[in-house]
Amino acid sequence: MQRVNTEEILDSSACPPLEVAASLEDLCRINRWFGGVATTRSLIERVAAKTGQKHFSLLEVASGLGEVPSLAAQRLARKGISLEITDLDRFASHLRHGHRALVADALALPFRDGSFDMVSCSLFAHHLDPAQLAAFAAEATRVSRRAVLINDLIRHPLHLLLVYAGFPLMRSDVSRADGVASVRRAYTPEEMRKILSQSFPGKIEVSRHYLFRMGVILWK
Numbered sequence: 001m002q003r004v005n006t007e008e009i010l011d012s013s014a015c016p017p018l019e020v021a022a023s024l025e026d027l028c029r030i031n032r033w034f035g036g037v038a039t040t041r042s043l044i045e046r047v048a049a050k051t052g053q054k055h056f057s058l059l060e061v062a063s064g065l066g067e068v069p070s071l072a073a074q075r076l077a078r079k080g081i082s083l084e085i086t087d088l089d090r091f092a093s094h095l096r097h098g099h100r101a102l103v104a105d106a107l108a109l110p111f112r113d114g115s116f117d118m119v120s121c122s123l124f125a126h127h128l129d130p131a132q133l134a135a136f137a138a139e140a141t142r143v144s145r146r147a148v149l150i151n152d153l154i155r156h157p158l159h160l161l162l163v164y165a166g167f168p169l170m171r172s173d174v175s176r177a178d179g180v181a182s183v184r185r186a187y188t189p190e191e192m193r194k195i196l197s198q199s200f201p202g203k204i205e206v207s208r209h210y211l212f213r214m215g216v217i218l219w220k
Contacts, residue, residue, distance in 0.1 A: 001157050003191075004184040005129060009174045013091065020093050022172035027123070028067045029169070035210035036122055036151065041072040043149040043215045046205075047118060048081050051146060055082045056117040059143065061106045061136075062124035063087035065096040068151070069120060086116070107135050111143045120149040125216075126186040133187075134199035141200065141218055150216035153186035159212040160184065189214050 009015050010023050031037050048054065060069045066087040073083040087101035088109070095101040104110050106124070119140040125133055140148040153159065163179045170176050187195070189206045192214065196204055205217040 001155060001160070001184075003155060003187065006181040006185060008127065008178040008181050010178050011127065015174065017093060019172055019174045020091075023174040023178065024065050024094060026170045026172050026175035028065060030166075031068050031122065032071065035213045037068055037071045037075075039151045039209040039213045039215050040068050040120060040122055040149065041075055042207075042209065043120075043151065043217055044072060044076060044081065044083070044118070045079070046217060047147050047149070048076075053117070053146070054080055055084070056146070057084045057086070057115075059086050059088060059109075059111070059116040059119045061088050061109075061119060061121040061140065062127070063089050063101070064094045066099050066101065067096075068122040070099075107132065107139055109139050109143050113142050114145045115143050117144065117146045118149055119144040120151070122151040123153065123182065125150050125152040125192070126155075126182055130195045133192075133195050137196050137200050137218060141202075141220065144220060146220055148216075148218040150192075150214075150218075152192075152214055152216075153182055154208070154212040154214050155183060155186040155188055156212055159186075162211070183212075192216060 060066055069085045087095055087099050088104050089095050092103050128136055160183045163183055167176050193206050200218055203219040207215045209215055
């Protein structure tokens with residue numbers, strides 16, 4: 001299955017506010033039910049186990065409503081791991097009120113070197129072409145002290161079929177169209193490792209997770 005880089009509707013500033021809200025809520029449910037939160041939680045647990053650290057500052061890039069790190073933090077608290085989360089998104093309309101959040105460009109993060117223990121993203125990497133993905137990895141690595149975490153989809157024909165089968169669970173037509181586009185433009189774990197290794201000299205861990213999710217850790 002070849003990668004097809006099709007623009008997603010939610011990435012457009014022309015997407016109507018009500019459709020934005022409905023699609024973001026769909027994404028929250030998808031992340032809760034189908035491995036998104038669990039993947040991020042697993043990656044953070046891996047960093048905690050390796051470093052021995054129990055409290056982390058975390059920048060969530062392209063955060064949307066920020067539910068993935070927020071729910072992961074709730075579950076990690078039971079294991080004594082705490083997170084101080086900052087959300088960042090390109091659109092103010094994607095951010096949830098009441099969260100510590102700002103609007104900025106993921107490829108030009110407005111922070112000093114080593115500002116956060118970890119920089120994380122969920123369902124963002126597949127939006128980037130290979131050159132942009134390498135640039136994001138470099139920028140995220142610059143801003144992090146410990147690791148960069150990438151939680152994303154795996155491109156696979158069966159995954160595409162599962163998206164079509166899940167249409168009844170989605171309340172927004174934007175979610176249905178973008179769900180198909182997301183799988184088609186996602187990377188395989190092998191592609192992800194190859195792209196990142198060309199620009200990142202450190203250790204890269206790539207893991208597979210529930211329902212065609214991949215997790216990547218770029219270690220500082």
